[in-house]
Amino acid sequence: MTQLNVTHLKKQYKSKRSSQKVLALKDVDFQVEDGEFIAIMGESGSGKSTLLNCIATLDKPTAGHILLNGEDLANLKDKDLAAFRRDHIGFVFQNFNLLDTLTVKDNIYLPLVLSKNTTEKEEKLANLAKQLGIEELLEKYPYELSGGQQQRVAIGRALITKPELLLCDEPTGALDSKNAADILNLFGDCHQAGQTILMVTHSSLSASHAGRVLFIKDGVVFHQIYRGEKSEQEMLVAINDAMTNLLGGQS
Numbered sequence: 001m002t003q004l005n006v007t008h009l010k011k012q013y014k015s016k017r018s019s020q021k022v023l024a025l026k027d028v029d030f031q032v033e034d035g036e037f038i039a040i041m042g043e044s045g046s047g048k049s050t051l052l053n054c055i056a057t058l059d060k061p062t063a064g065h066i067l068l069n070g071e072d073l074a075n076l077k078d079k080d081l082a083a084f085r086r087d088h089i090g091f092v093f094q095n096f097n098l099l100d101t102l103t104v105k106d107n108i109y110l111p112l113v114l115s116k117n118t119t120e121k122e123e124k125l126a127n128l129a130k131q132l133g134i135e136e137l138l139e140k141y142p143y144e145l146s147g148g149q150q151q152r153v154a155i156g157r158a159l160i161t162k163p164e165l166l167l168c169d170e171p172t173g174a175l176d177s178k179n180a181a182d183i184l185n186l187f188g189d190c191h192q193a194g195q196t197i198l199m200v201t202h203s204s205l206s207a208s209h210a211g212r213v214l215f216i217k218d219g220v221v222f223h224q225i226y227r228g229e230k231s232e233q234e235m236l237v238a239i240n241d242a243m244t245n246l247l248g249g250q251s
């Protein structure tokens, strides 16, 4: 059961070298229902990663609240935050964040090892490796892999615990269209299985797989599209129209 409430979220960064401040998020408000698959779109620098990082408790908001299942994440102590992330969240980072000292296999096992729940780990790995097409890569090290291969490994690491909330920052950004389609189908399976997914993406095609698309601009959620009865193709057209009209021609 996952219910996420983001209210009046604000994030201001202070530059280390000057007194300049950057307002990455001004006033972000939205709710996520259990099992939703949501895509988050917006121009580069509009605050998408910042939003995901705040929800993942990797970054602290300047103001506002993030409630997960009624619990305000700001009230969690550092020790509880680590446990919260480990037990509830899977995160796919934009830059993958794999550990170069561990093999692909051990990178994917890591969340299971940290949560001390390694039952049936071989079976879980084998299933995921097959779905991700990385069976041949398991004994390699991240620095031996291409960007797209690293991205698939990072997705494997995020999914191995079957997290109730999956947060993905550009999960198909380094993939060709065939691999991107495979990943989106895999997310579709996770969605069918009841997992809640928030996916930041620049790709209208990727976003068209979601049940709802949030558009961020000027630090607020300024538009949403619900899939409703739309086919993926109709959703794609609606997203592209929104991008053209609202973001000024980005695709």
Ligand SMILES: Nc1ncnc2c1ncn2[C@@H]1O[C@H](COP(=O)(O)OP(=O)(O)OP(=O)(O)O)[C@@H](O)[C@H]1O
Residues within 6 Å of the ligand: 013, 014, 015, 022, 023, 024, 042, 043, 044, 045, 046, 047, 048, 049, 050, 051
């Ligand atoms: N650690 C930081 N310190 C200072 N400014 C930051 C920091 N992280 C992000 N920013 C600024 O906050 C704004 C939002 O950045 P963010 O990375 O969230 O955007 P984004 O929408 O994810 O962009 P992209 O699509 O290019 O990944 C940008 O102006 C960025 O320069």
